[in-house]
Amino acid sequence: MKVPKALLLQQQYLDTWNDYKLSKESKMYPVWDYIIITASNDFQAKGYDQQIQQRIDFLPKRTKFIIISDEKNERIGSGGATLKALKKIMEIEKKFEDLRILLIHSGGDSSRIPQYSALGKLFSPIPRVLPDGRSSSLFDEIIISMSSVASRIKEGMVILSGNVLLLFNPLKIDFSSNDIACITFKENPENAHSHGIIISGKNDYVKKCLQKKSIETLNELGALDKNGFVDINTGIILMSCNFMKFLYNLVDNNEKYFKMVNSKTRLNLYVDFLYPLAEESTLESFYKENTEGELSNELTEARKTIWDEFKKNKYRLKQIKLSPSAMIHFCSIPEVMFLMNKGINDYKDIGWNNIINSSSDNVSSYNSIITPECSIGKNSYIEISYIHEKAKIGNNVYLSFVEINDEIIPDNVTLHALKLNNNKIVCRIFGLNDDLKDSKIFGKELSSLPFGIKNGDNLWNAKIYPECNSMSEAVSNALNIYKIIFNDGGNLDLWNKYNKKSISDFKEVDTYWLIEWNKKMENLIKCGKIERLIYDKKNVENVKGLFTENKLNDIQQEWFEEKIKNCSFEKKIRMLYFFGEAIDSEELINKCFKEIRDAIVNDVLKGIKLNEECKIVKDKHKVTQPLRVNFAGGWTDTPPYCLENGGVVLNAPILLNNNKPVEVIIEKINEKKIILESKDLDEKIEYSSLSDLQDINDPFEPFSLQKSCLIICGIIPKEGGNLEEILERIGSGFIIRSEVIDTPKGSGLGTTSILAYSCAKAIFEFFGIEYDNNDLYIKVLAIEQIMTTGGGWQDQVGGGSRGINIISTEPGIHQKINKKKLKISEKTIEELENRFFLIYTGERRLSRNLLREIESNYLGNVEETIRALKKIKELPEEMAYALESGNIDLFGILLNVHLEYSKILDRGTTNSLIQKIFAVIDDLIVGKMVCGAGGGGFLQVVLKENVTKEMVHNRLRGVFPDSEIDIWECTINF
Numbered sequence: 001m002k003v004p005k006a007l008l009l010q011q012q013y014l015d016t017w018n019d020y021k022l023s024k025e026s027k028m029y030p031v032w033d034y035i036i037i038t039a040s041n042d043f044q045a046k047g048y049d050q051q052i053q054q055r056i057d058f059l060p061k062r063t064k065f066i067i068i069s070d071e072k073n074e075r076i077g078s079g080g081a082t083l084k085a086l087k088k089i090m091e092i093e094k095k096f097e098d099l100r101i102l103l104i105h106s107g108g109d110s111s112r113i114p115q116y117s118a119l120g121k122l123f124s125p126i127p128r129v130l131p132d133g134r135s136s137s138l139f140d141e142i143i144i145s146m147s148s149v150a151s152r153i154k155e156g157m158v159i160l161s162g163n164v165l166l167l168f169n170p171l172k173i174d175f176s177s178n179d180i181a182c183i184t185f186k187e188n189p190e191n192a193h194s195h196g197i198i199i200s201g202k203n204d205y206v207k208k209c210l211q212k213k214s215i216e217t218l219n220e221l222g223a224l225d226k227n228g229f230v231d232i233n234t235g236i237i238l239m240s241c242n243f244m245k246f247l248y249n250l251v252d253n254n255e256k257y258f259k260m261v262n263s264k265t266r267l268n269l270y271v272d273f274l275y276p277l278a279e280e281s282t283l284e285s286f287y288k289e290n291t292e293g294e295l296s297n298e299l300t301e302a303r304k305t306i307w308d309e310f311k312k313n314k315y316r317l318k319q320i321k322l323s324p325s326a327m328i329h330f331c332s333i334p335e336v337m338f339l340m341n342k343g344i345n346d347y348k349d350i351g352w353n354n355i356i357n358s359s360s361d362n363v364s365s366y367n368s369i370i371t372p373e374c375s376i377g378k379n380s381y382i383e384i385s386y387i388h389e390k391a392k393i394g395n396n397v398y399l400s401f402v403e404i405n406d407e408i409i410p411d412n413v414t415l416h417a418l419k420l421n422n423n424k425i426v427c428r429i430f431g432l433n434d435d436l437k438d439s440k441i442f443g444k445e446l447s448s449l450p451f452g453i454k455n456g457d458n459l460w461n462a463k464i465y466p467e468c469n470s471m472s473e474a475v476s477n478a479l480n481i482y483k484i485i486f487n488d489g490g491n492l493d494l495w496n497k498y499n500k501k502s503i504s505d506f507k508e509v510d511t512y513w514l515i516e517w518n519k520k521m522e523n524l525i526k527c528g529k530i531e532r533l534i535y536d537k538k539n540v541e542n543v544k545g546l547f548t549e550n551k552l553n554d555i556q557q558e559w560f561e562e563k564i565k566n567c568s569f570e571k572k573i574r575m576l577y578f579f580g581e582a583i584d585s586e587e588l589i590n591k592c593f594k595e596i597r598d599a600i601v602n603d604v605l606k607g608i609k610l611n612e613e614c615k616i617v618k619d620k621h622k623v624t625q626p627l628r629v630n631f632a633g634g635w636t637d638t639p640p641y642c643l644e645n646g647g648v649v650l651n652a653p654i655l656l657n658n659n660k661p662v663e664v665i666i667e668k669i670n671e672k673k674i675i676l677e678s679k680d681l682d683e684k685i686e687y688s689s690l691s692d693l694q695d696i697n698d699p700f701e702p703f704s705l706q707k708s709c710l711i712i713c714g715i716i717p718k719e720g721g722n723l724e725e726i727l728e729r730i731g732s733g734f735i736i737r738s739e740v741i742d743t744p745k746g747s748g749l750g751t752t753s754i755l756a757y758s759c760a761k762a763i764f765e766f767f768g769i770e771y772d773n774n775d776l777y778i779k780v781l782a783i784e785q786i787m788t789t790g791g792g793w794q795d796q797v798g799g800g801s802r803g804i805n806i807i808s809t810e811p812g813i814h815q816k817i818n819k820k821k822l823k824i825s826e827k828t829i830e831e832l833e834n835r836f837f838l839i840y841t842g843e844r845r846l847s848r849n850l851l852r853e854i855e856s857n858y859l860g861n862v863e864e865t866i867r868a869l870k871k872i873k874e875l876p877e878e879m880a881y882a883l884e885s886g887n888i889d890l891f892g893i894l895l896n897v898h899l900e901y902s903k904i905l906d907r908g909t910t911n912s913l914i915q916k917i918f919a920v921i922d923d924l925i926v927g928k929m930v931c932g933a934g935g936g937g938f939l940q941v942v943l944k945e946n947v948t949k950e951m952v953h954n955r956l957r958g959v960f961p962d963s964e965i966d967i968w969e970c971t972i973n974f
Contacts, residue, residue, distance in 0.1 A: 643815070
């Protein structure tokens, strides 16, 4: 089996990163004294400088960076740029000795991959996340890999091309005594025919330098080795100080310099400086070699000078063969598309991936936000772009530096946007396989289209792309061009209104915008990743560590606020919760739960008007209610679970000692005030100010429940108004007395919600207001949300009903209560009354904090919580079947099952005391369950047949003689 090259280079990749770190951190490690980058013009040089400044903290501090552009912005060729670089170093240092210089040639127009024209192919993306978390680029890879090469030479210059990535082991470079050498890799001739080929002779001195020869010619000239491979010139040239001085002597005064370095001569480094060094080269063939520009008299004269000087000094070109090695090209859009979709597998061993720092988990992408709800076709690649929810992207689409909102992007399209220096946005569209130097777009002759392009003009220079005021406008106009080309409803009149630009007009691009756009995407990717986690229902733990400073920057904050403002309720609460966890913000988490409470309250309040017609119709009115016992389904009735999934519970109203423990009395008084009194709390407050009654946000305030009832029932407004006027209208002041009789706090029997239900019921009846019981249940749900205690609907429904009921709701903010009373035979009821009872633990536990924890786990997609809630929701139907079938044993067994799922939701459901109580009576019972949140309060048990309550009582008193632990007399209120 063939071993992938990437696997062979895996260790080298790790080693060069370590060398790169040493180059930044160690004062003793050899580094490049100068890194020189060539640009084709001053505009490109400016973009390069901006990119380097963005990375300044990641570059060796002892290395000086120099960017040089072609002379007078005219193309001078890679050879001319090399001479200019030598001249620049000599001007600064006055010598070449003791200097290590890295020269990177990156001055092309990138006409085959135009999205990199403005910033250069040197800064094109590489599909790798660097060990420090940055998305890599060709420049970063070169800096890292060449950090190892600096230590392999004492002095001299290394030259390489900035449009390919070379992977090799630097330790195999041996350049101690040679004047000039080139590094070659073995390559299949099918992949090498468009590159320079080296044929070596004795002692690895180069015999022939071949440029872009056919496979047949290569074979004829003996370029193929016994395995059918050729030695490809990688573009890496190593020069000694002697050779550098020799080359510099060609341009050591202005006359010689301008004779060699100009647009007519346009020297090619790999032809004009390497070809004459090959042993079998001739002057006649040298004159005929291709060049970067056109053959000219100036070039012929320069070649004669070079030839004579090279032969006079007897310089020869040495070949350094490196293996294993790899050369990866990013020279065209099809090459990038192949790499990012199919070819990426060849480089998995060195950590390359087709998804790099993007919010997607299934779309080939780099530094992009891909909103989960959008649609993206097969084999597409998204680069430094933002794809919104409603976008539809076709197959084989290449997007770069764009933002797509609700547009439909056709198949086989390249779409690239950029900002010009005049603040206009231009979006270029063309076919995925279009040759921009050709005269066609999407296979159609430009001259045949209604764009006014002359016959023979190419796509590179065709001014067909409108200057627009915004990204969305630019994308829309690009798609309009597509429709015009394919006669698919395009608007030519609209196109004619705009000033146009060509693809070649990249010199007018605002390069700072491109860099800032990339930074913006990098900032938003973390936000997009959280959005993806929410969409995929992943555990909130995955957000930990995303924001190392535990805060959002301005870009992220703006995105977050906009997203929160426009997304659905379900998404909003999770965005608040997940981001709260991500940046450890209690404020955001509190906003999440407030959003849930407010949704319910606002749903209720929107149907509530101040009952301006109501008046006191009774001098005194009393309401008493039973408590409730929860058999199954608890927690599924609480928001937000019930809002998103609907809830199902099985419960029953219960009397304690044959009494209804909850009591509310409203009585008319002659004074113009409202008095709230709680006997069990031993509290009494008189209110003569409406604002004091409207202050309901403190759940620890003794009468927040009663005050919330007055608002929800429409007796007083939520804000504003005058109490004296209200009391005058209704006829008098009044006092509300409430009490939960002979029931311990934290009982788990729903006292708070049932008290709110009783209070609201008493108010309606005292004031003669008609009400619907189902509506009253939801009003109580809202009352608990106003009080910030949370809670669901099962308590008030259970306490306000008769018999054992299965109660359910459908998903939705407005919870519509569906209640079905079980049909249980008299025999079964009698058996249940004999075998079912409560045990008091003597301990107290409140559900408020526990509810918040379970809600958090649900919102945070904690798998065991989601699974437990799903199972708990299924149990009410199973228990109802058991009761209606008269199978009390099965009913008890299912209570045990529910208890186990409850313990998954909350480990504090039971504790050592509760476990001890259950253990003491284990042989007497068939089923057990906690009441409410558990952890204290009451327990419920089902006895085995022929076991009496007296037997349990005696057992408990014998084990717990000095405690409150004992059975309580209870009766289901049928």
